[in-house]
Amino acid sequence: MPELPEAETIARSLSPHLVGRRIEAAAYPGQRVLRGKPAPDISGRQFVSIERFGKQLLLRLDGDTLILVKLGMTGALLLDAAPDAYTRAGFTLDSGSRLLFRDTRQFGSLNFLAGEPTGLGPDPFELSAAAFAQRLRAKQTRLKVTLLNQQFLRGLGNIYVDEALHRAGLHPLARASRLTAGRAEALHTAIVELLTHAIAERGSSISDYVDGSGARGNFQNFHRVYGREGQPCLHCGEPIVRLVVAQRGTHYCPACQTR
DNA sequence: TGCCATGTTAATGC
DNA sequence: TGCATTAACATGGC
Numbered sequence: 001m002p003e004l005p006e007a008e009t010i011a012r013s014l015s016p017h018l019v020g021r022r023i024e025a026a027a028y029p030g031q032r033v034l035r036g037k038p039a040p041d042i043s044g045r046q047f048v049s050i051e052r053f054g055k056q057l058l059l060r061l062d063g064d065t066l067i068l069v070k071l072g073m074t075g076a077l078l079l080d081a082a083p084d085a086y087t088r089a090g091f092t093l094d095s096g097s098r099l100l101f102r103d104t105r106q107f108g109s110l111n112f113l114a115g116e117p118t119g120l121g122p123d124p125f126e127l128s129a130a131a132f133a134q135r136l137r138a139k140q141t142r143l144k145v146t147l148l149n150q151q152f153l154r155g156l157g158n159i160y161v162d163e164a165l166h167r168a169g170l171h172p173l174a175r176a177s178r179l180t181a182g183r184a185e186a187l188h189t190a191i192v193e194l195l196t197h198a199i200a201e202r203g204s205s206i207s208d209y210v211d212g213s214g215a216r217g218n219f220q221n222f223h224r225v226y227g228r229e230g231q232p233c234l235h236c237g238e239p240i241v242r243l244v245v246a247q248r249g250t251h252y253c254p255a256c257q258t259r
Numbered sequence: 260t261g262c263c264a265t266g267t268t269a270a271t272g273c
Numbered sequence: 274t275g276c277a278t279t280a281a282c283a284t285g286g287c
Contacts, residue, residue, distance in 0.1 A: 003265060055266085073266055074284080086284090105283050107266055141276070150267085157265050206265060207286080226265090247279070249263080 002071045004124070004155030005198035005219065006209055007052040010077055013212035014099070017079055018047040022094040023061070028110070033088035033101065035109050040065065054120050054154030068117055072107030079212050104208075120154040124191050127153070133184035136176045143179075143187075144172035144245045156191070159204055159226045162251045164191045166225045171259035172243075172250050197222065225251040 002010065023045050028034055045061040052058070057077065059067040069077060078100045083090060089101035089110055101110065122131075132153075139146045146152055147161040156164065165172050168190040170183065179187070203209060203217030206227065210216055220227075224234050229242035229251060238255035 006265075070266085073264070075266095104285070105264090105266095107282070145277085148266090159265055204265075209265070246277075248266095 002075070002203070002209055003055045003157035003160050004052065004195055005160070005201075006203035006211075006217065007055050007057055007071070007155070008199050009203045009211045009217060011050045011052045011057055013215070014077060014079060015050040017095070017097060017212070018050055018059075018093070018099065020046065021097070022046045023091050024094055025092040027090045029087060029090075032106055033103070033108065033110050035111075037112070039110070040112055042067075052155075053117055054123070054150055055157060056117075058117065064114065066113040066115075066117070068111040068113055069101065070109045070111065072103060072105065072109070074105045074208065075101065075103040075108030076208075076210060077101055077212055078210070078214060081214060120150050121152045122154065124153055124155055124188075124195060127188070129185040129188040130181075132188040133179075133181050136179055136184045136187075137181075139176035141176055142173045142245065143170055143176055144248070144250055146176040147191075148246065148248070155195070158248050158250075159206070159223070160191075160194060160198065162226045163223060164194050166252060166257060167194055169256055169258065171257045172245055172252050174259045225253060227251070 023042050026042055028039060042061060042065060045063055045065060048060040048062055050059055057069040080097050081100050083100060086102050086104045087100050088103050091099040143165060144161060147156050168187040170187060198219040201217060201219035201222065202211065204219040205216035206220055225240050228240045230239050233240055233253040233256055236255045238253055240251055241254050242249055242251050
């Protein structure tokens, strides 16, 4: 559910309420959210920072403990929400507030790390257009698959991949390595501008995404292809087509997006 | 009832 | 070997 703009919005909404606060107690109802791994005792620990890492959240505690929160499809971090049957973790704070991790489908997880997270590709904002183009050149996979790959680039999910490809005028099934340098750099520009706009609108709320205070995002009103199958392309009027690529619904304009 | 869903990963097929 | 597809995870909405 949450992709980079949603994770960024969650981090920004939680940060002022969490940084400097101490954890008095932690609970993990059902334990599944821990994926069989033991949770260290974090009572007494203080939040140092709340950061976005790709589409995940990184909660830094003093004493060099990190909690990497994978939101999966339906995960949410909520401050002072009422616990329900889908509450998978709860942290009681010295401020009297309570941070909950709510996750209906249970694809999300909490991961306690002793060091920096590894294994994911660069952040879109920290990569130059030239470096992005160079990485693309090495990939034989289709653009849709390449951009969804978190090892290639961290933070894009199904919505923003479709939106970025439309804005760049590129077909989702085009081979990454076949793009000219100019088109590859234009794709990077489209991604950065798209994510910047989406963050400014506090992310996309399609079904149930909300930030840490329970507020919905507004960027769904700016989607040009995602969820618009059969509706006219906002650029040329041609009906938006939906196909399935890597088992993900893929939306594009057959007239504007060339292969 | 059947299909769909903002994610990730293992298994299988070509 | 490399890439594409399928299945699986768990649950709710339409």
